[in-house]
Amino acid sequence: MSLTDTYNLSNGIKIPKIAFGTWQTPDGDIAYQSVKTALELGYRHIDTAQAYGNENSIGQAIKDTNISRDKLFITTKLWNQVIDFPSAQRAIDESLMRLKCDTIDLLLIHWPNPLATRPNFAERNSEVWRAMEEAVTAGKVSSLGVSNFQTHHLDALFKTATIKPVVNQIYCNPSDQQEEIVTYNNMHNLLTEAYSPLGTGEIFKIRALNTIAQKYDKTVAQVVLRWHLQKGYLPLPKSVTASRIKENTEIFDFNLSDGDMTFINQLHGALLPHKFPDNVQF
């Protein structure tokens, strides 16, 4: 197994099993350098979003690295002000322009019904989805997916979607394993993408993980990322530190035993529950 290994999405498209995360990676030098480093170290899947404000530098880094476009997988996400057909059409074209590419490999709705002041999530998601489908037909986007969707959001979307979502990107790590939505994803052929796979750095507070890491002569980050892969998830580790970007790729030369997988599975709830943004309404 290596960084170029892929999962098969339900639409037949292949997706690299690890993505390089870029939330809280400021546009400009930091985004440019970290993505360039990641690509040079072998990452082939970059996860960004309109809300991260860094599509521009990421597009530049991708361009300058000179890796052929068909070897790369780029994901971006429509942000919360995209709530109808025209705003979605516009936002897709703007992302393409900032990313400096002809096609987005995977386009996600970032949050369902994101703001408490905006009800009718089913209608809004369905209308935005129609513009996303049109972008697929026009060749601007290859695959469609969602993020932060709970089962009722997906139930509603499945009723109107002509092109089915292929992934659900959710908060997921050993302390917060999202069993209900992961089960739903599996039942509906949605690949689970695990965002904040290291709990935005919080996972390092779980001391029990040190024992497992020592046993394999690996770091805690490597053990946790390996756990994600063995669960069948697609983790999106973020780092702006070259040595960590590299460290997070060195997870293909060991296997966690069934016993250690079970041990990590039992760490659910080890940290305080994740706090989602106040303006998000599930």
Ligand code: NDP
């Ligand atoms: P992660 O869980 O990937 O953790 C990142 C943090 O851990 C950073 O502080 C980083 O530090 C540190 N870190 C990374 N690798 C190591 C290591 N080997 N050893 C020690 N520390 C390490 O955080 P995110 O919350 O950023 O999630 C990852 C990605 O998921 C995002 O970047 C984004 O692409 C996606 N995401 C999607 C969301 C959604 O709503 N769809 C929401 C949140 C995230 P440093 O950078 O300083 O090196």
